[in-house]
Amino acid sequence: MVEMTSKTGAQPRKVTNAQPIPDKDAEASPAGRFTYNQTTPSSEVKGAGALQTMLAKEFGNEEIKETSAPQPAPSRLSQPLSPLWSRILKTVAGLAILLTVGWMPMQRLFQVSSVEAVVNAQIVTIRAPIGGVIAEGLEGLRVGSTIPAGWELATVTNARADHTAIEHAGEELGAAREEQDxxxxxxxRLAELxxxxxxxxxxxxxxxxxxxxAQIAEIDAQLTAAEAVLARAEAEFERxxxxxxxxAAAKAARETAKRDLDVAAAELDQAKARKAALAVEAEALAQSRFFGDGYDDEPRSxxxxxxxxxxxxxxxADKARQDARVARLEEGLTREKSLFDLASxxxxxxxxxxxxxxxxxAPGEQVVAGQPLISVLDCSKLLVTAAVTEAVYNTLSVGMPASFTFREGSRALPGKVVQLSGVSSAASNFAILPSALTKEAxxxxxxxxxMQHEGxxxxxxxxxxxxxxTSS
Incomplete structure (x- = not known):
């Protein structure tokens, strides 16, 4: 039996070998099947030709050509694999996919890592140094604004600052300067006098x-005269x-000559003594020293x-002490002015x-000393707060190398452990409190x-x- 299918999608038609009948008696069955009788070889050839002619009319010349064309022999590769080899190939492919997909999770299982980690930084809180009113600044500041170091943020003014200390210091300094003058x-005046x-x-x-x-010169002349008188008295006494x-002479004359000799010697000694006294005074005058006397008031001058x-x-000496006092009062006044400026x-x-x-x-708001005004996130010293299990925590130590990778994926950034707080309360001046990490204690x-280069x-x-x- 031969089954043929038309291009039009009709139901398949079957050609069945039935009882041999003459070619002229061949007819189509209601179901589309054609039968013919095969009695002799000649009739077989004739029936085959009639069958081919009928198939050509039914399906077209193109299908007949394809049917009649010789089919190539099937190759070895096109032959279906045996069930054993098919199962082996499927197993190998599945293992390759499993290793490729599961390598990274398997690798993480062997790493000592954190349960959760967040980038953190310290918060610098700027407080009001004095009580007063926010007079200037803050207009252009918003949460998230980037500011450089030394940027002027705001000005606080205090119109009620106490300036009593400045007034007192100024008065005391004025009195000291008057005394100094x-x-x-x-x-x-004493210098002029x-x-x-x-x-x-x-x-x-x-x-x-x-x-x-002049007196010394006069005494020198008297000494010369006294020496002459003494010489004459000595001669008269000898005679x-x-x-x-x-x-030849009375003793009275000799005694008179002896008296005259003694008087002359005494006058000479007196003149020498006066000359010596004047020499001492002259030497004192040369050294600008004076001897007082009762006849002139110049020595009293x-x-x-x-x-x-x-x-x-x-x-x-008093002025020097007063100068030092004035200097101290000036420093005190300068200090009080500085304190007043700081307070105002x-x-x-x-x-x-x-x-x-x-x-x-906000601008115009009344603030008190010590009140927090602005908090600044110090992005120059970024840290990572990591929550770990107790088993991992017991293997860590300060200074231990580590690496950090952002959750969305990036290169591993090198670092080191700087603090182990465990379950105790850590520093609270961080932007994100460690207590926010709740998966592990x-x-x-x-x-x-x-990390600054990442954002x-x-x-x-x-x-x-x-x-x-750490990352290589």
């Missing part, structure tokens, strides 16, 4: 020196002594000069570069390098920390 005036007295004393010294020199010894010098020395106005500047994290005030703080300030981004190795 009075002492300087007295010293100046000393100059006048000094000139008079110098003139007296010169006159006295000249007079002493009277000789005459008395011979009996010299003593007055000494009194003036002593008074001036005392006044200069305060300019708030950013202590570090970063981002505005929170604004607690044990926490570690990791300093990571290069302007990636605080709050999550990731994963692997302990014990």
């Amino acid at each position: 009075a002492l300087a005036a007295r010293i100046s 000393r100059s006048g007295i000094g000139k008079r004393v110098e003139a007296f010294r010169i006159d006295r020196k000249n007079r002493v020199a 009277q002594s000789s005459l008395t010894a011979k009996g 010299a003593q007055r000069l000494d009194d003036i010098a002593e008074t001036m020395a005392s006044l200069e 106005e305060a300019k708030l500047t950013a202590p570090t570069a970063g981002q505005v994290w929170e604004l607690f005030t 044990y926490r570690a703080l990791v300093a990571v390098e290069g 302007s300030c990636p605080v709050g981004r999550t990731g994963r920390v692997v302990f014990g190795k």
